[in-house]
Amino acid sequence: MTQLVRPAGPADLAEVMTLARLSGAGFTSLPEDEAVLAERLRLSQRSFAGAVDPGSAWYTLLLEDDDGDIAGIASVRARMGLSRPHLAFRLITLAQHSPAIATRFDHQALVLVSECDGTTSVGSLFIRADRRGGGAGRLLAAARYMLIGADRTRFSDTVIAELRGWFEEDGASPFWDGVGSRFYRLDFDAADRMLTATDGRFVQDLAPRHPIYVSLIDDRAAWAIGRVHRHGEAALAMLEREGFARTGLIDLFDGGPVVSCPADRLDTLRRSRILRLDVGKVSDAPKRLIATTGIDGFRAIFAVGQIAGDTLTVEPNIAERLGLEEGTTIRVKES
Numbered sequence: 419m420t421q422l423v424r425p426a427g428p429a430d431l432a433e434v435m436t437l438a439r440l441s442g443a444g445f446t447s448l449p450e451d452e453a454v455l456a457e458r459l460r461l462s463q464r465s466f467a468g469a470v471d472p473g474s475a476w477y478t479l480l481l482e483d484d485d486g487d488i489a490g491i492a493s494v495r496a497r498m499g500l501s502r503p504h505l506a507f508r509l510i511t512l513a514q515h516s517p518a519i520a521t522r523f524d525h526q527a528l529v530l531v532s533e534c535d536g537t538t539s540v541g542s543l544f545i546r547a548d549r550r551g552g553g554a555g556r557l558l559a560a561a562r563y564m565l566i567g568a569d570r571t572r573f574s575d576t577v578i579a580e581l582r583g584w585f586e587e588d589g590a591s592p593f594w595d596g597v598g599s600r601f602y603r604l605d606f607d608a609a610d611r612m613l614t615a616t617d618g619r620f621v622q623d624l625a626p627r628h629p630i631y632v633s634l635i636d637d638r639a640a641w642a643i644g645r646v647h648r649h650g651e652a653a654l655a656m657l658e659r660e661g662f663a664r665t666g667l668i669d670l671f672d673g674g675p676v677v678s679c680p681a682d683r684l685d686t687l688r689r690s691r692i693l694r695l696d697v698g699k700v701s702d703a704p705k706r707l708i709a710t711t712g713i714d715g716f717r718a719i720f721a722v723g724q725i726a727g728d729t730l731t732v733e734p735n736i737a738e739r740l741g742l743e744e745g746t747t748i749r750v751k752e753s
C-alpha cells in the first residue's frame with residue numbers, strides 16, 4: 419500500500435467529520451462541528467490556491483490510501499495570532515532573597531504572553547487507529563515540513579507545535595480545573611467549543627492579567643504544567659527528532675507544552691534536496707519521502723525512488739499519483 423498526502427478541500431467534509439469524531443474530545447484542534455470543519459476546508463482549498471492573504475492561510479492535508487479512503491489529517495497554519503493575539507502562559511522563575519532572615523528561594527509563576535504571534539503552527543495530526551504504524555504518522559508529519567519547504571515566503575521562520583496537555587482517565591483536565599476554570603467560569607469542553615464557535619475574543623477578555631504564583635495553585639494543576647497527554651508522548655518524541663524543543667510556553671487551557679523549531683533547522687528540509695523527476699523502471703532502491711515542489715497541487719508520498727546525480731527515478735504509478743510528469747522538479751529526503 420502506498421499512502422499519499424494531498425490537500426483537503428470542501429469535497430472531503432464527510433471524511434473529515436468522521437476523523438473529528440474518531441479523534442474524540444480533548445483533541446481540540448479537530449472539533450466535531452460540521453460548520454467549523456466546512457469553513458476550514460474552504461479555507462484550505464483557497465490557501466493552496468494562493469487566494470488568501472498569508473496571515474490567514476490554513477492548509478489542511480489528508481492522508482489517502484490507495485483506494486481513496488482517508489486515513490488521517492494534519493494541518494499547517496501559516497501565521498498564528500495575526501488578527502486576534504494567540505495567548506499562552508510562560509513559566510517564569512522569580513528569585514526571592516532576604517539576608518535578614520537568611521533565606522533564598524525561587525518562585526515560579528505563570529505569565530500571560532502572546533509570543534507565538536506571527537509563527538507558523540503545525541498541528542491537528544490525527545490518524546485512524548486502524549491505519550497507524552507502517553510510517554503513516556511519519557509521512558503525514560513530514561508532509562507538513564515539505565509543504566513549508568515548498569514556499570518559505572508563505573511561512574514564518576519559526577515553526578511551533580502545541581501538544582495536547584494532560585487529561586485524567588475520567589477526562590478531567592487538572593490544569594483547567596486548577597487555573598483556567600477560575601477565570602473562564604466554564605467547563606473545559608464549553609470553553610473549547612467557544613473557541614471555535616466564536617471569534618475567540620473571550621479568551622483575552624477573561625484571561626488572568628497578573629502573574630499566577632505556581633505555589634498558590636493546587637498540586638495536581640501544578641504537576642500538569644507543561645505535561646503532555648499520555649497519547650502525545652510519541653508525537654513529542656517525533657517532533658524532538660525533527661528538531662523541535664520546548665519553549666517554556668504552555669497552553670492556556672490544558673497546560674500542554676508548546677515546542678518550536680526554526681524552519682531552516684527542520685530535519686526533513688535539511689536532509690532533502692530538489693531533484694529532477696524521471697519516470698521509468700526502478701529495480702533496487704530504498705523508499706524515500708518524495709514531495710512536489712509547489713503548493714498548489716501539493717502531494718507527498720513515501721515510495722521507492724532511485725537517485726542518480728540530480729535525477730530521481732520513480733515508477734509510472736508513483737509519478738501519476740504525484741500528478742507530475744517527467745522533467746519537473748521534486749523534493750526528496752535523502753535518508
Ligand SMILES: NC(=[NH2+])NCCC[C@H](N)C(=O)O
Nearest residue numbers: 446504505621669670671672
Ligand atoms: N486547549 C485549548 N483549546 N487551548 C486554547 C488556548 C487559547 C489559545 N491559545 C488562544 O489564544 O486562543
